[in-house]
Amino acid sequence: MIIDCHTHWSMDQWPQNKPDPETWWDVPGRHGIDHAIVLPLAALTDDTKLQLENDRIHQVCRESNGRMIPFCSVKPSQGDPAVAELQRCTGKFHTRGIKIHPWLQGTCVNTSHMDRICEVAGDSGIPLLFHDGTPCVSLPSQIGLLARRHPKTTMILGHLGLMEHWREAISVMRKESNIWGCLCGPHVAAIKEILQRCDRSRLLWGSDYGFGNVDPIDYRLDLLKIQNLKHGDMEKILDHNPKRLLSL
Amino acid sequence: MTIIIDAYCTPGTERETQLSPRQLLRMMDDAGIDRAVIAPQDREIAVCNIDGNQRILEMAEQFGERFIPACSVNPWLGREGNDIFSAAIEAGAKLLVLAPALQGFNLGDELTDELLALAGELSVPVYIHTGPHSSSAPSQLLLVAERHLSTHFILGHCGSSDYSHDMPAVFSVAPKNVWFEISLVRPWAMASYKEMADPSRFIFGSYAPRNDPRLELQYLNREMPRERYPQVYGDNLLGLFQGAKK
Ligand SMILES: [Zn+2]
Numbered sequence: 001m002i003i004d005c006h007t008h009w010s011m012d013q014w015p016q017n018k019p020d021p022e023t024w025w026d027v028p029g030r031h032g033i034d035h036a037i038v039l040p041l042a043a044l045t046d047d048t049k050l051q052l053e054n055d056r057i058h059q060v061c062r063e064s065n066g067r068m069i070p071f072c073s074v075k076p077s078q079g080d081p082a083v084a085e086l087q088r089c090t091g092k093f094h095t096r097g098i099k100i101h102p103w104l105q106g107t108c109v110n111t112s113h114m115d116r117i118c119e120v121a122g123d124s125g126i127p128l129l130f131h132d133g134t135p136c137v138s139l140p141s142q143i144g145l146l147a148r149r150h151p152k153t154t155m156i157l158g159h160l161g162l163m164e165h166w167r168e169a170i171s172v173m174r175k176e177s178n179i180w181g182c183l184c185g186p187h188v189a190a191i192k193e194i195l196q197r198c199d200r201s202r203l204l205w206g207s208d209y210g211f212g213n214v215d216p217i218d219y220r221l222d223l224l225k226i227q228n229l230k231h232g233d234m235e236k237i238l239d240h241n242p243k244r245l246l247s248l
Numbered sequence: 249m250t251i252i253i254d255a256y257c258t259p260g261t262e263r264e265t266q267l268s269p270r271q272l273l274r275m276m277d278d279a280g281i282d283r284a285v286i287a288p289q290d291r292e293i294a295v296c297n298i299d300g301n302q303r304i305l306e307m308a309e310q311f312g313e314r315f316i317p318a319c320s321v322n323p324w325l326g327r328e329g330n331d332i333f334s335a336a337i338e339a340g341a342k343l344l345v346l347a348p349a350l351q352g353f354n355l356g357d358e359l360t361d362e363l364l365a366l367a368g369e370l371s372v373p374v375y376i377h378t379g380p381h382s383s384s385a386p387s388q389l390l391l392v393a394e395r396h397l398s399t400h401f402i403l404g405h406c407g408s409s410d411y412s413h414d415m416p417a418v419f420s421v422a423p424k425n426v427w428f429e430i431s432l433v434r435p436w437a438m439a440s441y442k443e444m445a446d447p448s449r450f451i452f453g454s455y456a457p458r459n460d461p462r463l464e465l466q467y468l469n470r471e472m473p474r475e476r477y478p479q480v481y482g483d484n485l486l487g488l489f490q491g492a493k494k
Contacts, residue, residue: 026263134410139307163405163411164380164381187432187459188459188460189264190458216436219434219467222463223463226460
């Protein structure tokens with residue numbers, strides 16, 4: 001089974017009131033993906049769309065026969081409204097996680113606002129998936145500090161440090177046991193070293209599919225396949241780990 | 249069909265660039281790459297410039313035509329750095345590599361001015377790594393390229409990944425002395441980039457061993473088929489070297 005732990009669904013691209021999962025699923029389906037974690041997109045740059053996009057994502061995932069797994073987003077710096085929106089999503093939709101993109105959302109990671117979101121996420125038993133790998137508000141080490149303050153909350157480095165901060169991501173994963181990493185961004189040599197040095201039971205794989213009509217899935221799968229991992233390790237990363245993360 | 253030249257490889261001995269010259273040649277054979285630019289590894293770019301340049305020059309000499317040697321010098325060395333650079337060019341290096349994040353300077357300032365002017369005088373193209381940090385953004389490269397119009401610049405990696413948001417603006421105003429090297433640019437990003445600049449401006453590079461050259465070529469070929477864009481795969485880079493005096 002292959003679970004893609006990093007995809008996006010955008011209400012700007014799929015503006016229908018009754019969102020239909022089939023067209024979106026064309027690409028993942030073609031590549032043999034069985035499930036995908038679906039993160040918001042339009043709301044990350046325009047927070048007036050947050051509620052509506054959260055609604056639509058949960059709706060489209062509900063229509064997907066369990067293939068699409070919804071994450072919501074909130075803008076932590078809003079304070080009370082952010083907490084309320086998160087509680088709405090956990091209560092009404094049983095959202096499976098939260099996506100935070102610090103630089104797109106104009107949110108610093110190490111703030112009291114973010115702390116409140118982490119507390120609610122921890123209490124609800126859902127993970128936070130961060131965009132990471134870019135200064136000045138999305139470094140793995142910054143998310144590591146947050147994770148240290150919230151040991152009961154699971155946090156995912158959505159890009160494992162991208163092209164330049166992947167060594168930092170390795171250090172953070174080795175230090176903080178509540179940090180997971182999604183292989184979605186680093187190059188071949190970085191992936192190799194991440195696989196050697198990180199706890200493989202906290203590694204996930206993702207494609208970042210969902211931006212317009214581009215298809216990044218086979219390329220990103222190939223980056224993992226050419227590592228020649230043992231079958232058991234591939235199964236862990238593509239299947240067992242995400243199931244454990246999401247209690248599937 | 250024209251030949252394929254890989255614009256950036258690092259046959260090194262350390263960290264993620266452990267790759268012997270023979271292994272690199274095997275990778276090139278496997279991918280159908282005729283020639284490759286070889287550059288010093290990270291430590292050599294940062295602090296051991298002379299050793300690194302020498303190692304690369306010797307490797308190029310040993311393996312003949314297939315390797316094109318690049319050199320590097322840390323701009324903080326000032327005049328001494330200019331001498332190291334001139335000596336490397338004299339010895340056969342064809343390209344100057346700068347990596348601001350590794351070398352500890354900000355590309356947006358004037359530290360590199362003398363070195364870049366010298367590169368222009370010697371007609372040696374300058375490859376500058378750009379990336380998500382604030383030491384070397386594509387917008388910063390434009391600042392120096394506009395100041396040194398007779399120097400040829402290769403904007404390495406097109407700011408991958410997060411400065412991709414700046415690239416449309418960069419493409420639209422980049423002066424004629426700037427070319428775009430596309431290693432680390434994800435294949436699907438090329439689909440839009442190729443509409444924003446003339447094919448004569450793009451240069452294929454794999455960044456091996458950080459990337460797998462065969463895989464990179466396979467995916468680039470989908471977005472920019474070699475038959476339609478042969479110049480991207482070699483001639484654009486070759487043209488830059490042909491301007492060199494030495
Ligand atoms: Zn993403």
